[in-house]
Amino acid sequence: MIIKRMVDLPNYGWRSAFDDLERMRRDMGRLFGQVAGQAYYPAHAGVYPLVNVSEDPVHFYIRGEIPGMKSEEINISVAGRNLTISGERKIASEGANVRYHRREREDGKFNRVVALPSDIQIDKIEAGYSDGILHITIPKAEAAKPKQISVK
């Protein structure tokens, strides 16, 4: 029914039994909003950086877009099931004799907590930063991995 489109299209909201309907409702809302000229408010925490979280049976994956940082300037800390991404984005000043025509990029501090739905193995978390995108791979705790149960 729902055509799966090529790029990472957003499913707004946490996964639930009504996921497909929810996605369709959001898409309709967005389409009508564009026609009617209303602002469209997606469901996110509104905290920088915006993240995409996905999972497979063994890991959680967090991706966030934070351009213009050095990897050592991004702090990631974990406590329990909560992972905190924080740091400060700096924009270098370009000298005294410059005239700005546009200034759309912003700098400042950020601090974001992502709460994961199940227990994780803290010491095996891996994080990488490339092309301005932060990837974090988090292995689930053994007890949290799905186990097949055979039916006799």
Place this chain on the structure above:
Amino acid sequence: MAETKELQAKDKVEVAAPAEQIKPGTVFTPNVDIFETDKEIIMLADIPGVRTQDLTIDLRDDTLTLSGEVKPLIHPGQEDILIEYQIGRYYRQFTLAEVIDQSKIVAELNNGVLRLTLPKAEKAIPRQITVKAG
């Protein structure tokens, strides 16, 4: 001494009326800073997810076009739990008022930030003309 402010999360801005896309997908306009000195115009653009080989910078007839492809991060077997931002190409066009020395354009892409340096052509560099009283 103002405290460093907190960064606000902002949604990506879709391009308002892009030319028809051949490939499907959303197109966003990246945030840019543009400033100039006496000798050059410098543009900084936030394009996370674009690698050097996926970036096209085109300058012809006074129109500067930035176009960057982002590889969709779909891995087989992964299910999405929370999606807060969309992924799509970046595209932005500018009309340059200045004459640019095309052979000396420098583009650097570091950590998702493009720094494009466009040196002004010799005759566009402002020269002070002293006025003699007399």
